[in-house]
Amino acid sequence: DTAVSQTPKYLVTQMGNDKSIKCEQNLGHDTMYWYKQDSKKFLKIMFSYNNKELIINETVPNRFSPKSPDKAHLNLHINSLELGDSAVYFCASSQGQYGNQPQHFGDGTRLSIL
């Protein structure tokens, strides 16, 4: 009974392709996030959704488009993949948006661009 699950766990693809990563949480949380961990292990917020509404968009290229069909899901679609997109992408969720509500993370999707 995984709390935050991401699929796929690994994704290897070529430059220029379009790919999607799916995220689902069964914690009943109302806020979900996408983070990117780059080669320097720096974990950085990309997007945040609260009740399916976008609340954070951290100057991410337009090629990245999140989509939240309902509160339990937040998917990430990436168009025209570039070498610099190679990273580990983490999905997370929390109940509410306040600091005393810790975020729960999935195990990550390792994206490798050839």
Add this chain to the structure above:
Amino acid sequence: DQQVKQNSPSLSVQEGRISILNCDYTNSMFDYFLWYKKYPAEGPTFLISISSIKDKNEDGRFTVFLNKSAKHLSLHIVPSQPGDSAVYFCASHTGTASKLTFGTGTRLQVTL
């Protein structure tokens, strides 16, 4: 501009001893500070947090100390156990946008 810094990339401690992990921040608007633990090929797991209005929070073997004047926080693990070997991330929370800013992590190795 890195607002949250963990200046020690790694730390090795003997089992049973105290582990002290440090974190510095620059933004006075952070309202909560959190520590996450991460094993390889897994996502970060929440460990302990502290409000900016407190200076100490304790949970079992884990204690977080906050020094606001120095913009510094630390995580103490006593006693350290081999299962504590992981990467520890310090994170700072900003206001109602629920944005977490992470440090680059410290790899803790607890040796027998």
